[in-house]
Amino acid sequence: MSNIVLKxxxxxxxxxxxxxxxxxxxxxxxxxxxxFTYSSVSFDVFFFTDETPFKLMFGVKAHNFYFEVNVTKGFVIDTNLGDKYTQLRKILGxxxxxxxxxxxxxxxxxxxxxxPKRADVNHKPEPSDIAYYRSDIEESEKIYFMGWRDNEKRGEKVGAENLHKTRLLLDFEAYLTCKRKNISSRWxxxxxxxxxxHLPD
Structure with missing residues (x-):
């Protein structure tokens, strides 16, 4: 572990x-x-590696609080949380x-x-786990994935908000596939x- 001061x-x-x-x-x-528990407060931690840069998301359900940090090459993060700092300090008491x-x-x-040094295959997050902290998505009350809709067959076009939700709650590969094939995720x-x-066909 090392720290560097840059700008x-x-x-x-x-x-x-x-x-x-x-x-x-x-x-x-x-x-x-x-x-991860710090100062007796338990955080849900999500590690996303499906796009670059990688991301870490920390959330505390009891306080409806979360923040994200980018993980750049070499697993380096910026420890500055900006406007989230004060709320984090208060949550930690x-x-x-x-x-x-x-x-x-x-x-x-x-x-x-x-x-953790090892990954348990049973600890992959469900879309609903992530959605709990993300109210900035289309139909935010619909947090359970229930398949795909082929818009080509309907003569429709996948919406930008649906693609955004697919990217945040599922993964980047699903987002790219949906964008390329004009497919919407259903919730x-x-x-x-x-x-x-599962990725769309």
Missing amino acids: GMITLKLTGLKELYTDMKTKGIKRYKFV LQYDPDNPFKTFYFFSAFNKKI THDKSLAQSF
Whole structure:
């Protein structure tokens, strides 16, 4: 683990991610979910490797809070969270102390030590797991994937908002396929109608 200061940014190399990523690749896993606890607060952590740069998303359901960081080449992140910093500090129960301010570098350094080294195939996130934190999607109450619609057969065109939802909740390859073949992802609020995710034909 090392840190570098670039143009006012404090970057951190997440050495722990390298081992996890290597194991994910071996097992054909592009998206992974695990839990990280810091200051008695549990975070859902999502590691997305289906597009570049890779992404880490941290969420706390009890506070309806999440943030994302880009993971660049060498598993390097920028530890600056911008306007999410104050909310994170409050969620962690840390009072502002001008003499000893909370640094997100501490948070990510602790996280680096807790990253699992092996990927469990049962810990791939469901689209609904991700959707819980993403209200910025089309029909945000419909969080369960239920297949594909071929727009060519209907003489219709896949919408930009549907493509955005496909990209966020499924994966980048599905997004590219849908864009190329004019296919829409279909969604429902009824969990009993959910289908396992598979790429469109």
